[in-house]
Amino acid sequence: MRLVGALVGRFREAAGLTQRELADRVCLHEETIASIEQGRRPLKPDLAQQLDRVLETKGALETAVENMPEIDLIPAWAEQYMDLEREAIALSWFENQVLPGLLQTESYARAVYRSNVRVLSEDEINAQVAARLARQEILHRDVPPNASFIISEATVRDRLGGNDVHAETLRHLRTRADLPGITLQIMPLGRQTHAALAGPFILLETPDHQHLAYTETQRGSQLIIDPNEVSILAQKYAMLRTQALNPEETKGLLDRLLGEQ
Numbered sequence: 588m589r590l591v592g593a594l595v596g597r598f599r600e601a602a603g604l605t606q607r608e609l610a611d612r613v614c615l616h617e618e619t620i621a622s623i624e625q626g627r628r629p630l631k632p633d634l635a636q637q638l639d640r641v642l643e644t645k646g647a648l649e650t651a652v653e654n655m656p657e658i659d660l661i662p663a664w665a666e667q668y669m670d671l672e673r674e675a676i677a678l679s680w681f682e683n684q685v686l687p688g689l690l691q692t693e694s695y696a697r698a699v700y701r702s703n704v705r706v707l708s709e710d711e712i713n714a715q716v717a718a719r720l721a722r723q724e725i726l727h728r729d730v731p732p733n734a735s736f737i738i739s740e741a742t743v744r745d746r747l748g749g750n751d752v753h754a755e756t757l758r759h760l761r762t763r764a765d766l767p768g769i770t771l772q773i774m775p776l777g778r779q780t781h782a783a784l785a786g787p788f789i790l791l792e793t794p795d796h797q798h799l800a801y802t803e804t805q806r807g808s809q810l811i812i813d814p815n816e817v818s819i820l821a822q823k824y825a826m827l828r829t830q831a832l833n834p835e836e837t838k839g840l841l842d843r844l845l846g847e848q
Contacts, residue, residue: 589626591651596624598642612641615795618674627670629812631797667810668789668801673725675732677792679824681783683739683774685747688719689726690736690771692759696720698748726766735770737827743773743844754848761841764834772831773840782826790817790824 599609599620606624610617613634622628630638635648642648672678680687685699696719700712707715725732743760746753764771774781789801800811800820811817832840 588629588655591630591648591655592624592626594648594651595620595630595638598638598644598648599624602642604642609638609641613637619793619795622670627667629810631812634797668791668808669722671791671793671799671801671810672722674794675725675791676794677733677790679735679737679790679821680787681737681789681824681827682742682787683783684742684787686738686742686756686760687736689723689734690738690760690763691719692752692755693720694748694752695756695759698752702747726763726769731766731768733768733770735772735824735828737772737774737824737831739774740776740840743841750848754845757841757845757848761838761845764838764841770834771837772828772834773837774827774831775840778830780830782823782830788820788823790821 599606602609604612606620607617610620615634619628623630630648630652632649632652635652638644639646639648678689680689686695688696691699693716696716697712700707700715726734743757748756760771763769787802791799791801793799798814798817798821800817802809802811811820831837
């Protein structure tokens, strides 16, 4: 990705264009061009073709993208996803084991990291919790992203961190469910069908309307840029929305769980 980004920068300079001028010609944000040139954002095939036309590079960028090593499509952990999340205009997030990071309280996040294997030091936990809470600022932007969350009922019934943390978490979720731009749905227990048995994933739309997906495993992560693969996950998410409780039913379940505290 750094090599492809460096090529974009070299071709842009050879064409006598600034990052802003190139961004204007392809109808993108200047920051998007900067991120690609720095290797922080993948160059998608359709944009590579467009840049080849604008920069008159005879298909060089398209060829580079087509032949990227697969390892470059699987970044180490979540660093690249975090960059994209900060700028996202839309997020669709399915979780079945733990609450999405954007919906966690400080106490819940601390309980998550204290469950980690290997055991983390208090300094490591404090740093991870602070970083997780800082991510939540995107929900309070002047124009927040449209954010849809589907979470398993098992996740909201688990008492990670203890009874006090559980009660605080339920109150937090109930408050978040009323925020502008947020749609919260719970996938109920006891269903006979489920569209995402293979596990959690996130769909993301960037300011320049690129559609990406992100998944995590026990020991790695993957940023998915292939349009066909992203489409499959988008279809799964659409089906999940029909299978989960609707937002009003979700609020009702949260109210009932709070009443049981």
